[in-house]
Amino acid sequence: MRLRDADGATVHLAYCTNVHAAEDFDGVLSQLDRFAVPVRERLGADVLGLGLWLAAPVARALAEQPELRGRLRRELSARGLETVTLNGFPYQAFQAPVVKHDVYLPDWTDPRRLRYTLDLALVLAELLPDDAARGSISTLPLAWREPWDRRRFGAAKAQLDELAAGLARGERPIRVALEPEPGCVVESTDQAVAALSAVASEHLGVCVDLAHLACGWEDPVDAVAKLKAAGVAVVKVQVSQALEVEDPDAARQVLAAYAEPRFLHQTRSSADERFDDLPQALASDAPGPWRIHFHAPLHAAALDPLRTSSTVLREGLAALLTNSDCDHFEVETYTWDVLPPSARPTDDAGLAEGIAAELAFARDQFAALGVS
Template identity: 30%
Template structure:
């Protein structure tokens, strides 16, 4: 749906189906009910997630036409896509393989181009489109700061640069503006705003200047303008909350550097203020164990009494650390429902969402806002309700906060 100048929706990665017929069946089952609950009187936008297999399926002209007709008949439109998870996202263990194949690979590059080709077909005339993607790679696949690390980063950066060139050519030939939105997350090769900004300013921009000067005879300002237009940040509120980011300072820095936010992904992490009482503290950890499931990574970032951050690759690593007496807070990567502030002994980072909404209301930062709570199926049973009801409640809660 559209609220003022913002398109607001949810990401379809919550629905299973790696082959297009299976995913389309899920969309047909759930989307009309969600639209009726949140946007009965106007068209409803969708954040579409396609696996590589589904994207290849949808390249078939007949399948694509069928989808476009269904969208039009149901008052639904696609304005953003999630190109982060390449393969299976529901059935088996995902963990760090959510980054595979990474941006060093021809597979990731071609998959992203295919998504942009499809989005170009699905976008309405005059509609801006964006696709979020992996923060280059998973940092623990390489020895940090080694020569191999640098070579891999350079290759990732070159492939991102080539996507920018592709999108520039697309806009020239079709008139449709689309951008790639890099999504930092804990343990990604780019895991927070500082790492993203440093990569963007010190690696991507210089490489682009050299590339476009040599190939197209463009000057430095022209090359930088191409990158600023087509390579943006996917501002995942859950991920930034996990890193204890200062949202106001972060957005001010992005604005100063003319780095655009392509999309807000609105989601909450788990948060627990650790008690000094040993028994209460143990009860808090036991409650957190209920969220320990085997499919996704649930990184934990702790803050100690001096403000230092201590990082764990997954929830079990944190739970098994008996030397955490100085920790005052834990935040865990688990996209929990955004309309809930607390879960008994545990809290969420909902406050970060409210801060981001306030900043957006003060000054619009992006046209694309997407709720991304994809863990309904692995939540504790006490928190699971019918999927249409869950998604509708999420969107309606967010819309009310944006309006207020």
């Protein structure tokens, strides 16, 4: 959806399609009709923005075949859909039965990651609406933190330098954003500033994921101010929220329902006790409060005695809209299929309804901040 700020500038709000298990071109087209069009119709929107996730084989096919790129653009337009941003974090198989650490592979030391991201940039350049100011691609924050050393950082830096050079040669302005995440080489705002200062380029910046920011117990106002002071562009924002619990001992049974096998659910206490997955936290005696990297639907109240990091979501959006130039916002709740059964959609219509409700909630949040 296209919104307008107080100065009349366009702000793009999309939902991320990495919630759908599409691994080939036909799968991408199918998800448009199964989910994106019903979401647009439920919202009453003339045009719906999609943060497309294209698995590496699809991105390669599109990059190699101009006629296929043209077809995808036409298929989007015919359905009242548009794309200004791609999610280039997962490489492929993001909805496999078990993902966990595989989502960080290949990392930025591997030439496959560079090739994939350049493929995405080529594809996005053709998908961008003619009047779009620029495109954006979010990517992983270099790598999982282990193993990591100076040599691996040098390899990653060389590839990011090559990426920046490739983006500079592109036909449309496209920026790539490192997305800090708990447990990764770059997980905090300070680490993002340090990493991007080493590969300074107008084509590279940061993607602020508000659930990740919450899990790091970072103050969103301070985080946005740090990025601005360092001259780091906020290229994209993931509009998301984490689970939060004040007293883990009183909530272990409820929390156990979120300890599912597909994704990592990094857990952090306010006292900086760190667990790479929720089962490890549940086996500990770490006191609360905790925040858990489980993207909870934006509009839905979490199951008592849990809550969500909604305060970080609201304060983060306000800070980003007033203290950054970011105009690409993407609702990224990829966890619908692994929610506890009582909260999980049971069919395509239920998922479309949930995504539409999230986007309506986000649209209301923006309207309250003067962006509508």
